[in-house]
Amino acid sequence: MVKTVRPIFRMLFQTVKDPVLILNTSCQIESINDYAAQMLNIDQSSEKTLQMDELSNNKWIKFLNKIQSDFSSFCNLNLKIGENKFKEFRLMGYYHEKKNLIFVRISPKSETGALHESSNIDIYSMFNDISHGIILTDLNGEIVDLNGSALKYLQCEKSQIIKKQHETLFDILTDFEFCKLQYFANLMNSGRASIDVSGENENGQLNYYKVDSKFNYNMNLIVTTITDETEKTILKQQVDQQQTLNSMGQMAASIAHEIRNPMTSLKGFVELLRLNSNDDHQNYLSVMDSELQRMESILTELLYLSKPKERSYDETSIVDVTNEVIELMLPHALKQNILLKMDNCNYYPIKIMGNHNRLKQMLINLVKNAIEVMANGGVIVIKLENHDGGVNVSVIDKGTGLTDAEMNQLFTPFFTTKPTGTGLGLTLVKKVVEEHNGSISIESSVGLGTTFKISLPVSKREYLNRNDENLMNLWGSHEPLNGLPVV
Numbered sequence: 001m002v003k004t005v006r007p008i009f010r011m012l013f014q015t016v017k018d019p020v021l022i023l024n025t026s027c028q029i030e031s032i033n034d035y036a037a038q039m040l041n042i043d044q045s046s047e048k049t050l051q052m053d054e055l056s057n058n059k060w061i062k063f064l065n066k067i068q069s070d071f072s073s074f075c076n077l078n079l080k081i082g083e084n085k086f087k088e089f090r091l092m093g094y095y096h097e098k099k100n101l102i103f104v105r106i107s108p109k110s111e112t113g114a115l116h117e118s119s120n121i122d123i124y125s126m127f128n129d130i131s132h133g134i135i136l137t138d139l140n141g142e143i144v145d146l147n148g149s150a151l152k153y154l155q156c157e158k159s160q161i162i163k164k165q166h167e168t169l170f171d172i173l174t175d176f177e178f179c180k181l182q183y184f185a186n187l188m189n190s191g192r193a194s195i196d197v198s199g200e201n202e203n204g205q206l207n208y209y210k211v212d213s214k215f216n217y218n219m220n221l222i223v224t225t226i227t228d229e230t231e232k233t234i235l236k237q238q239v240d241q242q243q244t245l246n247s248m249g250q251m252a253a254s255i256a257h258e259i260r261n262p263m264t265s266l267k268g269f270v271e272l273l274r275l276n277s278n279d280d281h282q283n284y285l286s287v288m289d290s291e292l293q294r295m296e297s298i299l300t301e302l303l304y305l306s307k308p309k310e311r312s313y314d315e316t317s318i319v320d321v322t323n324e325v326i327e328l329m330l331p332h333a334l335k336q337n338i339l340l341k342m343d344n345c346n347y348y349p350i351k352i353m354g355n356h357n358r359l360k361q362m363l364i365n366l367v368k369n370a371i372e373v374m375a376n377g378g379v380i381v382i383k384l385e386n387h388d389g390g391v392n393v394s395v396i397d398k399g400t401g402l403t404d405a406e407m408n409q410l411f412t413p414f415f416t417t418k419p420t421g422t423g424l425g426l427t428l429v430k431k432v433v434e435e436h437n438g439s440i441s442i443e444s445s446v447g448l449g450t451t452f453k454i455s456l457p458v459s460k461r462e463y464l465n466r467n468d469e470n471l472m473n474l475w476g477s478h479e480p481l482n483g484l485p486v487v
Helices: 007-015 034-040 054-070 109-129 148-154 168-173 177-190 230-275 279-306 318-335 356-372 404-409 425-435 460-466 468-475
Strands: 020-024 029-032 072-082 085-096 101-108 133-138 143-146 192-200 206-216 221-228 314-317 338-343 351-354 378-387 390-397 439-445 449-457
Touching (some): 034 072, 034 101, 054 072, 143 148, 148 221, 177 192, 177 206, 206 230, 314 318, 318 338, 318 356, 318 378, 351 356, 351 449, 356 378, 356 390, 356 425, 425 439, 425 449
Antiparallel strands (some): 020 029, 020 101, 072 085, 133 143, 133 221, 192 206, 206 221, 314 351, 378 390, 390 449
């Protein structure tokens, strides 16, 4: 007969409305309640071993190994419920180590199948819709599944990554050999590891990702999440850049006065020496004067970037600003066999709200930069175009061009591609653009040249003038509108 482990177990089993039984490690029934006996068609008056088919015998061995190591597990077994009749059941088990017994709750697979199938569909749909990338890897290091976001970040098809080794992820994203070794060491030692990686998207822009992996002992899988940290990283870079500028401001404010006084004296002495020097000495004095001017330029740019000042903004013509810059920079350009040209064929003159002098300095820096990269001469074009709600100003050169790495660093203070550059000119350009609520973009090809494109908004008055007719129609009247803000 079926053994009674303890009277208390028997009493508890009979009060439970779920089909439950107690098994030993040989799959013999130690105790069983009426619900389970009825479901399995077992006669409680005789001793029974849980009967199953050959395939289920192998599943039982795996189930036994798993439950003895993890103390809980589940499996599906084909159990005998009559003469030559088998039915699939789901067993959820809990292991009592001291008694070496397994407490099992059973349920027919047919009862749970539809529910599990529906749940699996819902879970898999959710798995694919999650914005973070999720990758599942088995304990052999093979990738077994991943969601749509992960495929987007990795820029590959599912068939290209499934069954590949886990470390393939880092070959796709980027190559940080030391970080990878540390990552895998942490994963093996503590069951969890994270690493920051980067990779180019389909547009060639650099994206930043955080990869976090953790062992899931219930599923026997390594679950890896990929989080897009691009916005956060760029914001941090901008904060770091602003802190650099603030530090520059503190330094510049303290040393500007001390440097400018001796520089003024040196300039005066150079001019005096020129009056009584021969031609050979004139060359040396010209070099001294040029270097003093460069020092003055660096100091001016540092002060320009360091401390924000209250500036007046008026309606400004970008055509007038461009003409002044061309007139100012043309002599220097012609010395380098370079022609400056304004292209405003597709431009309808409009006013923008801006500081004339700041915009002028911005364009001077861009043109000066273009001249310095066109060693073989050519034409620099300043192109003006209208766009919805503003104006585009493009400075186009046919110089040496820039690499992707150089473009990523271009607006970083003190970064320069020229041997004698200060690395502050383009930082100043960006600052002026931001002060005018504009934006700047770069297109460049090595050996073909570079285009700096600046977008600036129109003034409120200009916007109202251009849309005056639409505003009248909106109100159903051609009378002047009262109360509209005019700058």
